[in-house]
Amino acid sequence: MADFDARMIILSTENLDESIRLYSEVLGMPLKFRDGDHFAALDGGSVTVALATAIDHPLPGQVVVGIKTPDVEAAAKAVEDAGGGIAKAAYDDAHERRSVVYDHFGNGIVFYSPLQR
Structure with a gap:
């Protein structure tokens, strides 16, 4: 299996605004992307720190590693x-x-591949 790119750590939150404030204002991570009141991505340098509520978290309550791959199905099967x-x-x-x-x-892993639009 090849072509994996670990890019993200996904953390659970019950309050996205409070979590964004902590990671951006206290820890200095710039906000890269926000999707409503359930998901945000912050620049953690070589890794993205994602904050997700139960609505958008792949395994709520767990820390999950996000790995970008061109073949999500093959990675899961492996x-x-x-x-x-x-x-x-x-x-x-x-x-x-x-x-x-x-x-x-x-341990939780989410494999992902951007949709081609």
Whole structure:
């Protein structure tokens, strides 16, 4: 399996505004993108720190690694074949194709690929 690019850590929040304030004003991470009151992405340098409420979080309450890949289905299958599991089979949201998996220790991973519009 090739062509993976770990780019994002997704954190849970119950209050997006408060979390954005902490990560941007206190920790100095510029806001890159915001989607309503349920998702925001901040510039953490070489990694994006995403904040998501239960509405948009792939596994609410867990820290999840986001990995960009051109083949979401193949990546999910590879993790499953290695002893992990698929929590959400591949689906399209407003911005990207995603699949949510967990590794053999229960850690969450979301594979994603931007939708071609």
